[in-house]
Amino acid sequence: MTRQEAIKNVLMSQEFLDVIDELRNNQLNGIRYSTPSDSESREIFYNRLHAIDEIMGYLESIAKDSEIKDKAWKIL
Numbered sequence: 001m002t003r004q005e006a007i008k009n010v011l012m013s014q015e016f017l018d019v020i021d022e023l024r025n026n027q028l029n030g031i032r033y034s035t036p037s038d039s040e041s042r043e044i045f046y047n048r049l050h051a052i053d054e055i056m057g058y059l060e061s062i063a064k065d066s067e068i069k070d071k072a073w074k075i076l
Helices: 003-012 014-032 039-063 065-075
Strands: none
Touching: 003 014, 003 039, 014 039, 039 065
16 A cells, blocks of 8 residues: 555544544634633634644645646647
């Protein structure tokens, strides 16, 4: 199994997607329920949320890499 196939399998796993969704919701709730004066905590929650999104984007780009390369060859 290649790296790309392994990552595709992970991204298709409902359990993995559920965990990512829980992580995102935890960070969003931290922002949502913070006090107005707690800007430092909101910044931490925001940075964590951004990191989760960046990791997911990177994994998705690896999983779709061959599809993109195949389409590029069709254009040429």
